[in-house]
Amino acid sequence: MSSPVTSTQTSGTTRSGVEVRLEGLRRQYGQVVALGGFDLTVQPGELITLLGPSGCGKTTTLRLLAGLEDADAGRIIVGGRDMTRLPASKRDMGMVFQAYSLFPHMTVRQNVGFGLRLRKVSAQQRDARAMEMLELVGLTTQADRYPHQLSGGQQQRVALARALAIEPKVLLLDEPLSALDAKVRSQLRDQIRRIQLEVGITTLFVTHDQEEALAISDRVGVMKEGRLEQLAPPTEVYTRPATAFVAEFVGLTNRLAGTVSGGTVTVRGCQLPLVDAATPAGEVIALIRPEAVTLAAETQTGTLAGTVIASTFLGAVSRVTVDVGDTTIMAQLSTADAIAHPAGSRVSLAIRPDPVLVAEQARPESAE
DSSP: OOOOGGGGGOOOOOOOOOOEEEEEEEEEETTEEEEEEEEEEEOOOOOOEEOOOTSSSSSHHHHHHSSSOOOSSSEEEEETOOTSSGGGSSSSSSEEEESSOOOSOOOOHHTHHHHHHHHTTOHHHHHHHHHHHHHHHTTGTTTTSOOOOOGGGHHHHHHHHHHTOOOOOOEEEEEETTTSSSSHHHHHHHHHHHHHHHHOOEEOOOOOOOOHHHHHEEEEEETTEEEEEEEHHHHHHHHHOOOHHHHHHSSOEEEEEEEEETTEEEEEEEEBSSSSSTSSSSSEEEEGGGGOOOOOOOOOTTOOOOEEEEEESSEEHHHEEEEEEEEEEEEEEEEHHHHTTTTTEEEEEEEOOBBBBEEEOOOGGGGO
């Protein structure tokens, strides 16, 4: 599997895209508020992923930007031009959906050139541009095949080539990989990132898949109930989540009772720094990543100890669940280390002193 491309790897990339600004967007369906004053700025050539649970407003945001729906309020500015009231056909957006939406009676070449045909581009120019885009996505040898003769991953690459053929100002991707199997999805997401960087197009990507969002984005916007909880580079979203919702939505998290005092939190005998040093003193629920938990064979009393009840093999790493009596704690270890702690074995646990986010103040009667 190829390595994910991060924003630090692209800092020297020349970007030719346009700026996109969404200002105070509101959209309501009956009594349901999908977006309640949504603001977002996408820098020229940047790839931002909107991540969140179903119903959080991420697809609505994409549809408003594309012109497939009208905003109830707010403005959409693309390249300095107000496009809020323009129809979709005038917005110059390239869009790739979850469904491939290819014309079954057209060849791959004809599908890619379809948007150019609508724009009255000559057949010769259309064919040249289609082949250029097929070369970009690695499908020149499939140009004269029909969609039913291609795999799912190949069909989605054709859809991407078609979206790029018209040279749009902005590329919009609405969960384009969710219908593919895991291996193809991983390969295609890296290809999408490579192509996006090569073309330099401003891109808004919508997904509910955390791995996709973290792997290919310059910045990730985590959404909840029609608003942004956090907008930051992937590493910051994961290691320094702005809210408890972000911490629990992005990645796995242990919820452990602790006590805040003097700018630190004590959890199961381990004193840990806080993300927010101004957190009020008292009983809290601390959020601790599984990879911050280490295991060793139980060798002494007085340490945090428990019994391994499950070990899940994930390839290079494994996730080990330990019963510590009144709750369970997950640890994520290298598989080589996890093998040393099979189910039923007694282990000592230690928590790495990473900055901890507090999810909530624990009620005295339910504090552990």
